Amino acid sequence: MSKVLAQLESIKFHLQYVGQLDSTLNQSLYQHVDMGMVEMMLEQAARFSDEFLLELAERGDRVGCSLDKGGVTLPAGTDQAYQAWCELGFPALSLSESQGGLGVPLTVQLAVQELIDGANLAFGMLCINQRCATKALLGAVSQEPVEQWLAGLADGSLAATIAISEPQAGSDVGRIATRATSSPEGGWTLNGSKIWISYGDHDATDNILHLVLARTAGGGTRGLSLFAVPKRLDDEDNGVSVLRLEEKMGLHASPTCVLALENTRGYLIGEEGRGLVNLFPMMNAMRQAVATQGAAVANAATLQALDYAGTRPQGGRADAPARPIIEHADVSRMLLEMTAKSELLRALSLRTASYEDRAACCEDDDADNARDWQQLAGLLLPVAKTLSAEWGFEVANQGIQVLGGYGYTSDYPMERMARDVRVGSIYEGTSGIQALDFAHRKLLGDQLGAMQRLLALIEADLAGSQADNPLRAPLEQILSIYREVLRCIQQPDWLAGGGAYPLLRLSGVLLCCWNGVTLYQAAHDDSEYQRRVRQAMDLFSVGLAAEAESWAAKVSLKRYSLSAQ
Structure with a gap:
């Protein structure tokens, strides 16, 4: 069985026990979707990845993209893969039936994305942009x-991009200089440049819709507005050109472009001066996608390492055949650590998405309940994005160690996976930016309201857990540690600048321990996969409370004060 198809069992397991998909599909919003339809989509995505993406990932990484006067050319085979993707109907997953889409739950959309990203993260970038752009347009x-x-x-x-960054304006979007001016006869004209634009130009589609932040009046973020800028308008070029392609560590088959906008016609999206507000739905969707990217690479790397370790003979008695390295204790330890992190990342991503699904399923007269579920999803999102990005890289890096010398070479995809996923903790808001958002907006800005509701859910699951669950005792300890930290951060002298990241990582320990309780309890069958999950959760429980103590101690430190010379 292929490594992509092999993931179907584990993805279905997570959709059932963490994503609560059965409950979601029973809601009126998704009455047109059933489990048979979901399983068919997942199998189609897995077979598509096997047929088109695995080999394309290796070739695309090796040859990369090219730029000439006609624009950007993607690696050979990308256009055929993209057409097959479209023929299967996958671009329509996120839109409702009334909008010409399939209207499936977000948990299912992300399960499909994971199968694509685990096989070829560079190709998945093209698909993610489309799905997330719909959020801004709606x-x-x-x-x-x-x-x-x-x-x-x-x-x-139609393809899509998100165009925010400029040379002087990375995380500091208030320094954006691209200017949009209105014309007397109506419409807007944009002039400026944008950098780091994924799939900013390519030959997979005839047209690309750029979602551009530009300045309409005043300084800072309040002077920014959001515009939709087609590459081509009325069958003519619309003043969008590629100045160069970035040379980068990974994602070689995903063209990262520097774009110039010269007298480019744009369409205002939402109200003038509310560009960031209008862009947030797309940005949040992108951050959720990054969380899935990390989970996808972690799970793909784990399966690759398990397969290699089970077939690579090394060591043992000189008078006996060499043993598969999976039988060596240190290799088994690394594989179980990889398994634990990859399973917990998938669980965190799908739990976050399931709360969005629950919010979407609330009836019009149940706005308070919808708001509560949406706030819980928003609370988890910066943790899911950060932890998935960082652990995704760590798991791929550990996979290189399992493969040894072969892992460091391009004979196997592990080193490419590590290079490709590394950017996850940088783009769509760095880990530090996510931490500040988590501390200021999601916790203190809400007066801990959503967090208290989340802690109640965790405590309810803890009360219902089995006594022999190895993560039960650590979860009790971590909850106590966490409540003390919440009291600390409400003090007026708490410095979020240095303490926000440790706070976010402590929250990640809490959430992963909670998800671990769920996974261990659900993994009651005797299949090879579920046995491995139980072993991995057992190992993960060791020293977890001490890790929480370490992060908690750093939350209140006041020693972060370097300055430029």
């Missing part, structure tokens, strides 16, 4: 081009 004032764009995104004939 909040736009109804206008004819928006309906056309949504239709193009749904059938895959």
Whole structure:
């Protein structure tokens, strides 16, 4: 069985026990979706990845993209893979039936994304942009081009980007200089440049819709507005050009472009001066996608390492055949650590998505409940994005160690996986930015309201857990540690600048311990996969409370004060 198809059992397991998919599909919003349809989608995505993406990932990494006067050319085979992706209907997953889509739950969308990203993260970047762009467009004032764009995104004939960064404005978006001016006869004209634009140009589609932050008035973030800028308009170029392709560590088959906008026509999305607010739905969707990327690479790397370790003979008695290295205790330890992290990342990503699904399923007269579930999803999101990005790289790096010398070479995909996933803790908001958002907006800005509801859910699951669950005692200890830290951060002298990241990582320990309790309890069958999950959760429990203590001690430190010379 292929390594992609081998993931179907574990993904279905998570959808059932963590994603609560059965409950979601019983809601009226998803009455057109059943488990048979979901399983068919997952199998199609796995077979598509096997047929098109695995070999393309190796070739794309080796040859990369090229830029000439005609624009960017993707590695050979990308266009065929993309057309097959569109023919299967996958670009339509996120849009409702009334919008020309399939309207499946977010948990299912991310399960499909994981199968794609685990096989070929560079190709997955193209698909993620499309799905996330719909989030920004759905909040736009109804206008004819928006309906056309949504239709193009749904059938895959239109690609999309998010264009924020500039040379002087990375995380500091308030320094964006790209200017948008209105014309007397209506419409907007944009001039400026953007950097680090994933799939900013390519030959997979005839047109690309750029979602661009530009300045309409004043300084800072309040002077920014959001615009939709087509690459081509009325069958003519619209003043968007590629100045160069970035040379980068990984994702060689995903063109990262420097774009110039010269007298480019754009369409205002939402209200003028509310660009960041109007872009947040897309940004949050991108951050959720990054969480899934980390989980995808971690799980793919773990399966690759397990397969290699089971077939690589090394060591043993001189007068006997060499043993597979999986039988060596240190290799088994590394494989179980990889298993624990990859399973827990998938659980964290799907739990976050399941709360969004629950919010979406609330009836119109149940706005308070919908808000509560949405706030819980928002609370988990920066933790899921950060931990998945960082652990995804750590798991791939540990996979290199399992493979030894072969892991360091391009004979196996492990080193490419590590290079590709490394950017996850940088783009769509660095880990430090996520931590500040978590501390200021999600915790203190909400007066701990959503966190208290989350802790109640955790305590309810803890009370219902089995006495022999190895993560039960650590979870009790970590909850006590966490409540003390929450009291600390409410003090007026707490410095979030240095303490926010340790706070986020402590929250990650708490959430992963909780998910570990769930996974261990659910893994009651005697299949090879579920036995490995139980072993991995057992190992993960060792020293977990001490790790929580370590992060908690750093939350209140006041020693972070370097300065430029």
